[in-house]
Structures are given as structure tokens and as C-alpha cells.
Amino acid sequence: MLEARVKQAVVLKKLLDAIKELVSDGNLDCTEEGISLQAMDNSHIALVALKLEASEFDEYRCDRNMPLGVNLASLTKILKCAKDTDVVTLKASDDADALNLIFESPKEDRVGEYEMKLMDIDQEHLGIPDTQYDATVSMSSAEFARICRDLAVLGESVKIECSKEGVTFSADGEVGKGSVLLRQNAGQDRSRVKDEDEVDEDEKLDIKPKTKREARRDPDEDDEDGQRSDVDVKPDIEGEDELQDEEEQEEGEERPKKRKAGGKKDKANKRAKKEDVEEPGVSIILERQVSLTFSLKYLTNFAKSAPLAREVTLHMSNDVPLLVQFEFEQGTLQFFLAPKIADE
Amino acid sequence: MLEARVKQAVVLKKLLDAIKELVSDGNLDCTEEGISLQAMDNSHIALVALKLEASEFDEYRCDRNMPLGVNLASLTKILKCAKDTDVVTLKASDDADALNLIFESPKEDRVGEYEMKLMDIDQEHLGIPDTQYDATVSMSSAEFARICRDLAVLGESVKIECSKEGVTFSADGEVGKGSVLLRQNAGQDRSRVKDEDEVDEDEKLDIKPKTKREARRDPDEDDEDGQRSDVDVKPDIEGEDELQDEEEQEEGEERPKKRKAGGKKDKANKRAKKEDVEEPGVSIILERQVSLTFSLKYLTNFAKSAPLAREVTLHMSNDVPLLVQFEFEQGTLQFFLAPKIADE
DNA sequence: AATCAGGATT
DNA sequence: AATCCTGATT
Numbered sequence: 001m002l003e004a005r006v007k008q009a010v011v012l013k014k015l016l017d018a019i020k021e022l023v024s025d026g027n028l029d030c031t032e033e034g035i036s037l038q039a040m041d042n043s044h045i046a047l048v049a050l051k052l053e054a055s056e057f058d059e060y061r062c063d064r065n066m067p068l069g070v071n072l073a074s075l076t077k078i079l080k081c082a083k084d085t086d087v088v089t090l091k092a093s094d095d096a097d098a099l100n101l102i103f104e105s106p107k108e109d110r111v112g113e114y115e116m117k118l119m120d121i122d123q124e125h126l127g128i129p130d131t132q133y134d135a136t137v138s139m140s141s142a143e144f145a146r147i148c149r150d151l152a153v154l155g156e157s158v159k160i161e162c163s164k165e166g167v168t169f170s171a172d173g174e175v176g177k178g179s180v181l182l183r184q185n186a187g188q189d190r191s192r193v194k195d196e197d198e199v200d201e202d203e204k205l206d207i208k209p210k211t212k213r214e215a216r217r218d219p220d221e222d223d224e225d226g227q228r229s230d231v232d233v234k235p236d237i238e239g240e241d242e243l244q245d246e247e248e249q250e251e252g253e254e255r256p257k258k259r260k261a262g263g264k265k266d267k268a269n270k271r272a273k274k275e276d277v278e279e280p281g282v283s284i285i286l287e288r289q290v291s292l293t294f295s296l297k298y299l300t301n302f303a304k305s306a307p308l309a310r311e312v313t314l315h316m317s318n319d320v321p322l323l324v325q326f327e328f329e330q331g332t333l334q335f336f337l338a339p340k341i342a343d344e
Numbered sequence: 345m346l347e348a349r350v351k352q353a354v355v356l357k358k359l360l361d362a363i364k365e366l367v368s369d370g371n372l373d374c375t376e377e378g379i380s381l382q383a384m385d386n387s388h389i390a391l392v393a394l395k396l397e398a399s400e401f402d403e404y405r406c407d408r409n410m411p412l413g414v415n416l417a418s419l420t421k422i423l424k425c426a427k428d429t430d431v432v433t434l435k436a437s438d439d440a441d442a443l444n445l446i447f448e449s450p451k452e453d454r455v456g457e458y459e460m461k462l463m464d465i466d467q468e469h470l471g472i473p474d475t476q477y478d479a480t481v482s483m484s485s486a487e488f489a490r491i492c493r494d495l496a497v498l499g500e501s502v503k504i505e506c507s508k509e510g511v512t513f514s515a516d517g518e519v520g521k522g523s524v525l526l527r528q529n530a531g532q533d534r535s536r537v538k539d540e541d542e543v544d545e546d547e548k549l550d551i552k553p554k555t556k557r558e559a560r561r562d563p564d565e566d567d568e569d570g571q572r573s574d575v576d577v578k579p580d581i582e583g584e585d586e587l588q589d590e591e592e593q594e595e596g597e598e599r600p601k602k603r604k605a606g607g608k609k610d611k612a613n614k615r616a617k618k619e620d621v622e623e624p625g626v627s628i629i630l631e632r633q634v635s636l637t638f639s640l641k642y643l644t645n646f647a648k649s650a651p652l653a654r655e656v657t658l659h660m661s662n663d664v665p666l667l668v669q670f671e672f673e674q675g676t677l678q679f680f681l682a683p684k685i686a687d688e
Numbered sequence: 689a690a691t692c693a694g695g696a697t698t
Numbered sequence: 699a700a701t702c703c704t705g706a707t708t
Binding site for chain 1: 487494495497498516518519520521522523524525526527529625626
């Protein structure tokens with residue numbers, strides 16, 4: 001038995017818009033922790049991993065793990081029947097061959113009940129390596145989308161170079177070539193480009209990811225968050241909690257930073273209400289310079305998630321798949337893409 | 345000789361948009377009363393009946409009855425040459441083989457004169473039975489359009505069920521199934537769901553239908569309304585006037601309603617100006633529960649009239665054609681559609 | 689019918 | 699910036 005309530009249908013709509021062009025079918029894996037979906041894209045090149053946290057649902061109940069095989073095009077169609085502000089309740093009985101979706105207007109004078117047929121999908125379970133990334137770039141998701149769109153005009157690939165200077169996206173082709181340099185400008189104490197020692201410290205402390213994670217969730221869940229991001233879409237909760245505690249105990253100096261992060265959360269909330277104009281700054285955590293080339297086709301697809309989150313984080317190490325991560329109120333959406341090998 | 349002036353071309357444009365996909369050609373029947381058009385749709389399944397009231401034209405003159413056979417695609421093309429705010433004057437001489445359209449900008453600094461060739465159309469004259477409907481649902485036309493569009497994703501037919509609970513639209517197909525329940529919420533004294541006795545009372549008093557009719561026309565015309573809708577598009581003018589007078593004399597109590605109607609009209613005008621956000625509530629008058637199935641293809645076509653009127657009224661009786669009625673400032677647009685026989 | 693692009697609107 | 703509405707296109 002699954003019963004999950006989302007306050008605003010628009011979140012699910014944006015999610016589906018974000019992934020439906022990459023993945024046609026997938027299992028919504030429903031567990032006590034929440035709902036996750038993990039799938040290779042249709043051409044089996046990119047990996048999409050979505051996690052919706054149980055705690056972030058308006059109401060959540062899942063008695064036992066159940067994979068709900070959904071056709072994302074069908075789900076998109078049905079979600080189109082909801083108004084953006086509708087309250088959505090997802091329901092599935094334990095042996096269901098259908099997912100029930102209930103759309104209720106805020107005034108409760110309109111109730112839509114939809115039933116979507118489910119399918120059996122062989123879950124190729126994908127282990128995502130727990131990578132320590134050499135470079136982590138946080139930036140405005142809208143800016144990321146813009147850059148991908150812009151450079152896609154010029155060529156099929158983009159080279160992303162991350163150094164102390166900032167991050168550079170460059171592409172070239174028939175028409176000509178172009179590059180966009182983003183300097184760090186987060187307007188924070190860590191906004192300047194760090195030198196190696198400082199970087200190491202930041203990496204060790206894992207400040208930056210935490211800041212982002214904390215932006216929308218309890219600090220105590222940071223590491224669960226981290227695992228979700230870096231290890232597996234279906235992590236073991238107990239193990240994570242332990243890891244979390246360890247880290248917190250090991251590094252007492254994290255606490256002040258955590259509070260700082262808390263401050264950021266408030267700021268982010270305020271922004272969401274009245275400062276939408278203010279774009280998130282660019283911040284870079286660099287352990288090692290990276291230079292990687294990716295298919296713009298995929299990146300532009302990933303960038304379609306921009307409406308979900310103001311900020312996107314690019315995690316990169318040389319010769320390792322890129323992780324593009326969007327954290328939004330209800331969870332996390334990740335995309336993985338292997339770099340092109342040569343500068344083709 | 346016909347000469348009719350409409351203040352805003354946009355009304356005619358919306359009208360044409362509303363019916364041009366259903367009907368390709370038709371006679372504009374011009375009489376002293378106004379201009380009406382009645383036609384089966386191209387597949388001879390649905391019936392479209394339009395009436396533009398002489399009194400609602402800015403200026404109206406029609407010396408003798410004349411059917412102007414128009415190709416609606418042509419008329420649409422020509423109306424596209426008018427700006428929405430242009431004043432439109434329709435002119436036709438008695439033996440005309442063409443309709444003249446004059447588009448004048450409000451500032452009168454621009455005059456467009458167009459002439460559209462007319463055609464001879466054998467008017468298959470259609471008697472519309474004067475049905476007493478078991479259920480009458482008034483609702484936001486935009487919502488009606490939305491529901492039809494939404495359910496059209498799922499299947500070809502929609503079942504409309506009207507009960508004390510409210511009205512339910514449901515459809516199913518390959519992807520799954522869906523239903524939308526609208527509860528009564530008119531926010532009026534009659535907004536709650538009535539039980540049988542109350543329903544009977546309301547029906548007897550005919551409160552609800554009058555309310556609706558009064559929204560845009562004089563109560564005295566209620567029965568003319570019925571005739572226009574239910575009997576003939578080309579009525580004998582003299583006869584009708586007599587009927588009107590008779591009724592006025594018969595039922596003195598209608599006069600106050602006339603005044604009331606005027607007030608309501610003003611209200612509607614105000615709404616158009618400042619209350620566009622406020623959707624009309626759902627109100628249901630139910631003599632008997634109904635459950636009917638209709639082709640969504642037709643209903644979605646009918647729903648294209650939504651820009652004409654904030655509200656739509658669905659009149660239903662079991663096994664009888666549905667009447668979908670839009671009342672707008674200048675007149676009434678009605679669509680009739682027979683139900684599907686089985687639950688196919 | 690459905691998707692996409694453009695323009696208007698808030 | 700995002701949504702809505704329209705027109706165009708496949």
C-alpha cells in the first residue's frame with residue numbers, strides 16, 4: 001500500500017518534463033524512505049536518478065517496498081489533467097496493476113481521479129560509484145541551461161574546464177566557436193577561487209555539498225543526502241545515519257558552518273518568495289583542475305530540470321562520469337554522463 | 345436590406361472560431377429579430393444553433409427575412425482582416441449575392457471594406473424538440489473545456505453523471521482512466537446539494553432556469569428562448585411578438601424578474617471587466633439523476649466556445665440529446681449532441 | 689492530434 | 699521568468 005500526497009501538482013509536472021525525454025519507462029521504487037526512480041536513458045548513455053523523500057511529502061505511507069513500472073509519457077499525460085496548484089495523492093495497493101492519482105483543487109470543489117496502468121519493468125539495478133569528485137561547481141540552473149542552449153548552436157560537444165579561475169564551457173563547430181567563463185561570485189566568504197590547501201579543507205569538510213543539501217532539509221539528513229547523491233539511489237538508511245553521526249562527531253568545527261548553512265536555507269526560502277530575480281552565484285570547490293568534454297545533447301536535456309531548482313551542481317573528476325544534480329524541496333534529481341574520451 | 349453593426353469584431357471572431365470546425369457552410373438567417381444560424385455539423389451528428397439578438401446589435405435593420413448562405417471558412421478569413429476592436433458593419437441588399445463587411449477602427453481613422461460572396465444553401469429546416477431536461481448544470485466554460493481536453497487524452501467518450509453529489513465526467517482508455525467530480529459550489533443560497541423535495545420545489549418554481557436565462561436576456565423572452573432553441577430558427581416574427589405579449593399579460597409576476605435580469609446583466613458586464621479571475625461556480629438543477637455518454641470529439645469542439653461566455657450550461661435527460669448552451673452578451677450559441685447508446 | 693515556436697501577458 | 703494563447707508544422 002502506497003499513499004503519498006504532494007501539495008502542488010506542478011512539482012510532479014516539472015519533474016516529468018525534466019526526465020520524460022530521456023527515459024520512456026521506469027520503476028517508481030516506493031519504500032519507507034520515499035519514492036525513487038533510477039533508469040538509463042533510452043540510448044543507454046546517461047543515467048537518471050530521482051529521489052523523492054518520504055519526509056517531504058505532505059503525507060507519506062508505504063507499507064512495503066513496491067516498484068511501480070510506469071510509462072512516463074502516460075504519467076505526463078495524466079499529470080496534464082491536474083492544475084498546477086492541485087493537491088496530488090498517489091495511491092497504489094500492494095498488488096496493484098494500476099496507480100491511482102487523485103487531483104484535488106485547493107478549494108476541494110473539484111476532484112479528479114485517474115488510474116494509470118502499470119507495467120512490469122525488469123529493474124536493471126544500477127550501482128552508482130561513490131565518487132569523490134575533483135571539482136564541484138554550483139551555479140544558477142537557468143544559467144546552466146542558457147549556456148548549454150547557446151553552445152549547442154555551435155557544436156555537439158562542450159568542454160568544461162574548471163580551474164581556480166572559474167569554470168569555462170566551450171564548444172566549436174562549423175559556424176565558429178564559443179566559450180563562456182563563469183567566475184566565482186557567490187558573494188560569500190568562499191566565493192573567491194581557493195588555493196589547493198583551502199580546497200582540501202573544504203573538500204574534507206564537505207562544506208559546499210552540505211550547504212546545498214541543507215538548503216532544503218534538516219542538517220541531520222545531510223549525509224543521507226550525500227549518499228543518495230554519491231552512492232546509490234536506494235541507500236541503507238541505518239548505515240547513513242551512522243556515517244552522519246561519525247562525521248559530526250569527528251569534526252566539531254562543522255557546526256558553525258552548518259549553522260551558516262541553515263542561514264542559507266532561510267535565505268533560499270526568502271528568495272523563493274520575493275527574490276526570484278536574484279540568481280545564485282557561482283561557487284567552485286576544486287581539488288584538482290578538471291577538463292572534460294560532454295555531449296551537449298545530453299546536457300541540454302539535463303538542463304530541462306532548471307524549473308525544479310534555482311541551483312544546479314556539477315560534480316566532475318577527470319575521466320569519470322559527470323554528475324549533474326538538482327536539489328529541490330521534495331528531493332534530488334541526478335543525471336550522470338560519461339565524458340567523451342578525445343576532444344572530438 | 346440588412347444592416348447590422350457590431351461594436352467589437354472580436355465577438356464575431358470568437359463565434360466563428362467556435363463553430364467553423366463543426367460547420368463549413370450555413371445560412372445566416374436575417375430577420376427583424378436578429379441573425380440566426382442553424383446547421384448540422386459536417387458529419388450530420390451534432391446540431392449548432394446560433395442566435396444573435398437584433399436588440400444587442402449596436403444598430404440593426406432588416407427589412408425582410410433573408411437567408412445569407414455563407415462559407416464559414418471564408419467568413420473567418422475575412423474577419424481575420426478586422427482588428428479585435430474594430431466596429432463591424434454587415435450589409436446586404438435584398439437580392440445580394442454578396443455580404444459586405446465594413447471594419448472601422450474605433451478612432452475612425454481606418455476603414456476596411458470587404459465583400460464576401462454568398463452561396464445558395466438549401467436550408468434543411470430542423471425542428472428541435474422542446475425538451476424539459478432532467479438535469480441542468482451550469483459551470484465555468486473554461487473548466488468545461490479543460491475537463492473535455494483532459495479526458496480526451498484518455499479516451500473517445502465521456503460519461504457525464506449528474507446526481508445530488510454533483511456532476512462527474514469520466515473516461516477511460518489505453519493509458520488508464522479518469523474522472524472529474526465537480527461539487528456544487530455556486531456560493532449562492534441554492535449552492536448546497538438539494539434533496540428530492542427541494543429539487544421538486546425548485547423545479548416547480550423554475551427558479552434555477554430562470555436565473556440562468558435572466559443572466560443575459562429578458563425573462564419575457566424565456567419562452568421565445570425556448571422556441572428559438574427548441575422549435576425553429578426561422579420563426580414567424582409577428583407570431584412571436586404576440587406570444588411574448590401574451591405571456592407578459594398572463595404572468596405579471598414576470599416583470600420584477602425582468603428588472604432583476606437587467607441587474608444581473610450589469611453584473612455580468614462588471615465581471616467581464618474586473619472579475620475575470622473569479623470562476624463561475626457549479627450549480628445543478630436536478631429533477632432526475634442522469635447518466636449519459638458522449639463523444640469527446642464533439643464536446644471538445646463545443647467547448648471551443650468558451651471564449652464567448654464565462655459560463656456554459658449543460659442540459660441533459662437520459663437518452664435525449666445533450667444541449668450545451670453558451671449565453672453571451674449578443675445572443676446564444678447552442679449545441680446538440682445525441683448520447684452514445686451503450687457504454688462504449 | 690501533437691509538438692514546437694512566437695508573442696503577449698502577468 | 700514563466701505561463702498562456704496562438705499559429706505553424708509534421
